[in-house]
Amino acid sequence: MVKRPVAVAVSCWFLVIGSLLALVSAFLGRHDPAMLAAMGDGAIPAEVQYAILLFSQGITLVAALAMLQRQRGARTVYLVWGVIDIALCLATLPVKMNVLPGALMFAVICAFLYSPKSNAWFSPRTAANDACMTPA
Template sequence: MLVFSKVVVGNLNLVRRPFSVAISCWFLIIGSLASLASAYLSRNDPAMHAWMARSFLSVPVQYAILLGGLGLTLVTALAMLQGHRSARTVYVLWSVIDIGLALATVPVKSGVLPGAVAFVVICALLFSPGANGYFSPRKAANDA
């Protein structure tokens, strides 16, 4: 059940999703879909291939990492909207690995800065006190 501000926990409780979590997750979803579309449209662009060829990783490997990372980000954002705590951890771990890979492979390191800043802002929102409460384990009312 994907609703912007509420999530069903168990069969009885309705918990409000913090606005910071909703905004972060929808930003990740829209950004992932836009990046997937951009990657698809630029798959045969010679200028893009020439730029990617400057890295020590081959172009197909870079596309595989890009598509896998965007798919993982999309899935974790959808799972975070549903309140899955582990999705937040997977998103953070993958993003740290992705930024590290980018710093190791991208010839122009300043191109990594906008993504790293966005990651820090999203982490601040996903680990705020309200978001921590949202992602904490809850018991259903009938478990008492």
């Protein structure tokens, strides 16, 4: 049986905890005047930005939990939505440098999720071989 790579476990748990913290932070800060003022500088209204934030963190949370359960498509969902999210941020945020830390973190996590060991763990062929090797 192929064990889950440590990089996948750490990356997924980082995404789970980060998403939960972001959701709680967004909920608690939804009426913060400083936050609303900062969001007012963007090209999108604050309410729409909050909706995108909640949607994005929800996708990340579900994808990370699915990746922990060896769901191969969850990596693709995370990758595609991450690229869309970064493009959306670059198109709408007035200060483009604010996107850099998140984009770098996204690239590192994707590198871990698509490493050779991770690919082997997510492979359906490996999963089928593992199922054949387990005693009945």
